[in-house]
Amino acid sequence: MTTMTDASVREFTMPDVGEGLTEAEILKWYVQPGDTVTDGQVVCEVETAKAAVELPIPYDGVVRSLHFPEGTTVDVGTSIIAVDVTGGAGGAAEAEPSVAAEVPQATQVAQEEKAPARQPVLVGYGVSASSTKRRPRKGAEVPAREVAAAVQQELNGHSDLTALAGGAAVASARPLAKPPVRKLAKDLGVDLTTVTPSGADGVITREDVHAAVAPATPEAVRATPAAPAAPAPVASYDGTRETRVPVKGVRKATAAAMVGSAFTAPHVTEFVTVDVTRTLKLVEELKRSAEYGMQGVRVNPLLLIAKALLVAIRRHPEVNASWDEANQEIVLKHYVNLGIAAATPRGLIVPNIKDAHDKTLPQLAEALGELVSTARDGRTSPAAMQGGTVTITNVGVFGVDTGTPILPPGEAAILAVGAIRLQPWVHKGKVKPRQVTTLALSFDHRLVDGELGSKVLADVAAILEQPKKLITWA
Numbered sequence: 001m002t003t004m005t006d007a008s009v010r011e012f013t014m015p016d017v018g019e020g021l022t023e024a025e026i027l028k029w030y031v032q033p034g035d036t037v038t039d040g041q042v043v044c045e046v047e048t049a050k051a052a053v054e055l056p057i058p059y060d061g062v063v064r065s066l067h068f069p070e071g072t073t074v075d076v077g078t079s080i081i082a083v084d085v086t087g088g089a090g091g092a093a094e095a096e097p098s099v100a101a102e103v104p105q106a107t108q109v110a111q112e113e114k115a116p117a118r119q120p121v122l123v124g125y126g127v128s129a130s131s132t133k134r135r136p137r138k139g140a141e142v143p144a145r146e147v148a149a150a151v152q153q154e155l156n157g158h159s160d161l162t163a164l165a166g167g168a169a170v171a172s173a174r175p176l177a178k179p180p181v182r183k184l185a186k187d188l189g190v191d192l193t194t195v196t197p198s199g200a201d202g203v204i205t206r207e208d209v210h211a212a213v214a215p216a217t218p219e220a221v222r223a224t225p226a227a228p229a230a231p232a233p234v235a236s237y238d239g240t241r242e243t244r245v246p247v248k249g250v251r252k253a254t255a256a257a258m259v260g261s262a263f264t265a266p267h268v269t270e271f272v273t274v275d276v277t278r279t280l281k282l283v284e285e286l287k288r289s290a291e292y293g294m295q296g297v298r299v300n301p302l303l304l305i306a307k308a309l310l311v312a313i314r315r316h317p318e319v320n321a322s323w324d325e326a327n328q329e330i331v332l333k334h335y336v337n338l339g340i341a342a343a344t345p346r347g348l349i350v351p352n353i354k355d356a357h358d359k360t361l362p363q364l365a366e367a368l369g370e371l372v373s374t375a376r377d378g379r380t381s382p383a384a385m386q387g388g389t390v391t392i393t394n395v396g397v398f399g400v401d402t403g404t405p406i407l408p409p410g411e412a413a414i415l416a417v418g419a420i421r422l423q424p425w426v427h428k429g430k431v432k433p434r435q436v437t438t439l440a441l442s443f444d445h446r447l448v449d450g451e452l453g454s455k456v457l458a459d460v461a462a463i464l465e466q467p468k469k470l471i472t473w474a
Contacts, residue, residue, distance in 0.1 A: 008084050008085060008086040009064060009082050009083065009084050009085070010059060010061065010082070010083050010085050011079035011081075011082050012043075012057060012058070012079065012080060012081045012082075012083065013076075013077050013078060013079045013080065014046070014074045014075065014076050014077065014078050014079075014080050015055070015076065016076045017046075017048055017053050017055075017382055022075060022076055023048075023073050023074060023075050023076060024046040024047060024048045024073070024074060024076070025046060025047045025071065025072065025073045025074075025248060026044055026045075026046055026068055026069070026070055026071065026072050026073075026074060026080065027044075027045045027046060027047050027052060027070065027071075028044060028045045028070055029043070029044045029066060029070060030042055030043055030044060030045070031043045031044075031063050031066075031081075032063065032066070033063050033064060033065055033066065034062065034063060035062070035063045036060075036061070036062050036063075037057050037060065037061060037062070037063060037083060038057075038060050039057070039058060039059050039060050040056050040057075040058075041056060041057055042054045042055065042056050042057075043055060043056070043057045043063075043081060044080070044081070047346065048382065052346060052378050052379075053381065053382065057081075057083065059083065059085055060085065061083035061084050061085040061086070062083065062084045063081065063082070063083055063084075064082040064083060064084045065081070065082045066080070066081055067079055067080050067081065067082070068080055073248060175192040175193055175195065175197070175204055176197065176199075176201070176202055176203045176204060177192055177203060177204040177205075178203075181204055181205065181206055181209060184206055184209050185204075185209045188209060188210075190209050190212050192204055192209075194212065195208050195209060195211075195212045196208065196212075257408070257409050260409060261406055261407050261408065261409045262406050264409075265323070265407055265444040265445075265446065266444065266445040266446060267404075267406065267407065267442050267443075267444070267445070268442065268443055268445045268448075268450070268453065269404040269405075269440055269441065269442040269443075270440070270441050270450075270453055270454060270457055271402060271438060271439065271440050271441075272438070272439050272457050272458065272461045273436060273437070273438045273439075274436065274437055274438070274439060274461045274464050274465055275425055275427065275434045275435070275436055275465050276301065276420060276435050276436065276437050276464045276465070277434045277435045278465065278466065278467055279301060279304050279305075279435075279464045279465075279467050280301060280420070280435050282304065282467045283299055283300060283301055283303075283304065286299045287299050291362060292362065292365065297362060297365045297366055297369070298365060298368070298369040299365055301417075301420065302340075302368065302392070302394055302417070303361070303364065303365050303368055304463075304464065304467060304470070305392065305394075305415075305417055305460070305464065306338060306340075306356070306364060306368065306392060307361055307364060307463075307470060308459075308460045308463035308464055308467075308470065309338075309390070309392060309415055309460055310336060310338065310356060310357055310364075311459070311463060311469075311470060311473050312455075312456045312457075312459035312460045312463070313336055313357070313390065313456070314357065314473075315455075315459055315473065316452060316455055316456050316459070317332065317334075318332065318447075318448070318452055319390070319412055319413050319443070319447075319448055319452060319453070319456050320332070320333045320336055320389050320390055320412065320413075321333060321412045321447050321448075322389070322410050322411065322412060322447075323412075323444060323446050323447055330447060333389045335355055335357060335358075335389070336355070336356045336357040336389055336390060337352040337353065337354050337355070337356065337387050337388045337389045337390075338352055338353045338356035338388075338389075338390060338391070338392070339351070339352040339388035339389075339390065339391035339392070339408060339411070339414075340352070340353070340368065340371055340372070340391070340392055340393075340394075341391060341392070341393035341394070341405075342371075342372065342375040342376075342380075344375055344376065344378060344380075345378070346378065349375060349380055349385060350385060350388060350391055350408055351371050351374070351375055351380045351384040351385050352371075352384065352385070352387065352388040352389075352391075353367045353368065353371060354387070361470075371384075388408055388410075388411060389411060389412075390411055390412070390413050390414070390415075391405075391407075391408050391411060391413075391414040391415070392414070392415045392416075392417065393405050393414060393415070393416050393417070394416075394417045395416055395417065395418060395419075396417050396418045396419035396420060396437065397419075398419075399419055400418060400419060401418040401419055401438050402416055402417075402418035402438040402439065402440045403416050403418075403440060404416075404440060404442060405440065405442050406442065407442060407443070407444060411444075412443055412444045412447040412448055413441060413442065413443040413444070413448060413453070413456065414441070414442050414443075415439060415440070415441050415457075415460065416439065416440040416441075416442070417437065417439060418437050418438040418439070418440070419437065420435050420436070420437045421435070421436060421437070422434070422435060422436075423435075423436040439457060439460060439461060441453055441456060441457040441460075459473075
């Protein structure tokens with residue numbers, strides 16, 4: 001979405017990248033004033049109430065200004081970046097601080113790189129952070145070390161850089177580095193202003209960043225997280241008795257959805273304890289098979305649990321439904337979009353496998369693996385979290401036996417899987433050590449009565465106890 005302010009400048013506004021979203025937080029800018037952008041190039045990453053997504057710019061031009069600094073929550077429809085589509089010889093130069101105007105050589109290095117070919121971009125996945133081109137600037141050549149000194153002097157003159165022209169004034173003070181190098185430095189916890197550049201014209205390279213980390217102790221390096229963790233401190237022993245963490249983004253949306261679901265749908269939860277020894281043996285057999293193990297397809301107990309639930313839904317399709325309050329109707333779904341609850345640094349998300357009911361076991365394994373890896377990388381798109389019909393939450397990975405899950409809004413059932421433990425179990429008339437887990441099925445009692453819920457849960461348990469029923473019942 002764009003708006004026009006004059007003949008040469010276009011304003012790119014915060015789009016609604018999901019259904020009905022009203023705001024998004026700017027996580028990271030990939031461009032700065034003076035950078036040349038091309039149609040389809042990713043300019044920033046934002047976090048909505050559903051996921052973190054990358055936003056591509058829809059036209060060519062030169063960035064004139066960024067209207068908001070990183071960390072700002074912006075309403076949908078608000079302009080976030082201005083681009084001069086004529087090349088912006090005058091306007092963009094005005095947005096650059098005076099220090100940058102004195103540094104022609106240090107800023108020309110990125111201009112030598114070719115702009116990436118235009119390509120369609122799927123919001124939420126996007127192309128990788130693109131290299132940007134900068135326009136040559138007039139002025140006498142200044143050595144890189146003198147540039148760094150001038151930049152540091154400029155930094156020392158401001159105590160609150162984020163308040164300067166929506167972050168535009170910070171652009172000139174930034175050390176010269178490509179976006180991938182900046183991301184590497186952020187992941188490793190390296191301050192680029194402390195790194196000595198070795199690249200041409202004072203550009204910081206990946207090797208410079210790694211060299212800056214090398215002096216640290218091995219323990220410190222290993223302790224550095226590969227990705228930023230959610231800021232969720234609950235206690236502090238440095239004299240501070242309380243820590244307040246703003247609720248926003250995915251966590252805020254999840255909280256609102258769970259409260260709405262809990263106080264709208266009458267929840268009922270049933271439990272069953274299951275001997276899954278044979279299921280685990282089948283998992284090991286599949287891992288060694290040519291169709292799965294040798295093809296790199298991920299096989300785990302969750303795969304067979306998911307397939308068991310799909311078979312149970314096929315036998316009892318009434319459980320795959322939703323409640324239409326406005327029309328006072330029950331909507332029966334003739335497809336299954338299988339949701340898998342995933343814990344991420346930004347909070348709980350529930351992406352779903354579209355049309356899971358039509359997938360073979362190998363296809364389901366591939367889709368499940370892709371869903372999990374995408375969620376871990378923070379690349380889950382809003383579309384992947386819409387339209388779910390039934391969900392599985394695997395709380396067993398956290399070492400707990402089971403739980404009473406709350407239904408995702410609009411769904412009739414959710415299955416919780418507990419930890420699988422070796423326990424004494426009566427098997428063929430004798431007490432033997434067996435692999436046992438507890439399943440919990442929560443359902444909306446307006447749609448699913450006790451008989452239907454019990455049959456679905458019993459079917460899932462029967463398949464996991466005797467996985468050969470996957471063949472006969474499917």
